[in-house]
Amino acid sequence: MTGAGPPCAVFYYSRDRAGIHPQTHLAGYSGIFQADAYAGYNKLYESGRTPGPIIEAACWAHARRKFFELADIARNAKRKAQGRTPAFVAPMALAAVQRIDAIFEIERAINGKPAAERLAVRQEHSAPLVADLEIWMRTERAKLSRHNDVAKAMDYMLTRWASFSRFLSDGRICVSNNAAERAIRSLALGRRNWLFAGSDRGGQRAAMMYSLITTAKMNGIDPQEWLADVLDRIANHPAHRLDELMPWNWTARPAATVPCAA
Numbered sequence: 001m002t003g004a005g006p007p008c009a010v011f012y013y014s015r016d017r018a019g020i021h022p023q024t025h026l027a028g029y030s031g032i033f034q035a036d037a038y039a040g041y042n043k044l045y046e047s048g049r050t051p052g053p054i055i056e057a058a059c060w061a062h063a064r065r066k067f068f069e070l071a072d073i074a075r076n077a078k079r080k081a082q083g084r085t086p087a088f089v090a091p092m093a094l095a096a097v098q099r100i101d102a103i104f105e106i107e108r109a110i111n112g113k114p115a116a117e118r119l120a121v122r123q124e125h126s127a128p129l130v131a132d133l134e135i136w137m138r139t140e141r142a143k144l145s146r147h148n149d150v151a152k153a154m155d156y157m158l159t160r161w162a163s164f165s166r167f168l169s170d171g172r173i174c175v176s177n178n179a180a181e182r183a184i185r186s187l188a189l190g191r192r193n194w195l196f197a198g199s200d201r202g203g204q205r206a207a208m209m210y211s212l213i214t215t216a217k218m219n220g221i222d223p224q225e226w227l228a229d230v231l232d233r234i235a236n237h238p239a240h241r242l243d244e245l246m247p248w249n250w251t252a253r254p255a256a257t258v259p260c261a262a
Contacts, residue, residue, distance in 0.1 A: 006248035058163035061176035115171030
């Protein structure tokens, strides 16, 4: 989560991928929500929702990945490095990747800039590229069978075009949710080693620890040093000053000095 305040991350536990879980987790939330097109999120976008609407912002990285896999860019780069003849590349998929990469290139230059500055750059430079991509994609899509894999990748974007274009009208919105993907990378890579939490309570505690550790990292704090210090201090720390121990306010205590022997 980012905004006017310091960055933080919140993890929630659920025992399966049923749509009721994101609906419960976000029951009190209204605003922008960026994710992939998982069907379990659909009810979040319904009009008339209480306490207010959730606005979908689609992730360009997820859309790009579908074309990237069809273009087989990674495998062909490996084959070229080995001096082997590249395999067949789906031309339309490769063209889509190249067009999307041009949009990502603009984003790299404005990453971390204020929302107003990002919006101005996007309206000047990204909007024409997005408009051109839509025209090209709709033209090429009309030539393909609905069973074609490239057509399916195009449909993923075209049926959600308003959500994919939303970053052009709101500088707060990122072009992708890669930051969130990176935050859960260690969890995704290691989950085979800790496949079971033991119980729902164990899963909830794990989610809480992931929230603390990731938030510390986002604020440039060593999670181990921060947690060790907080656990050591918290019993005697005034409850009304707990905010002092949050990662964005925390400062390490100076190391104790031991007087030299005479």
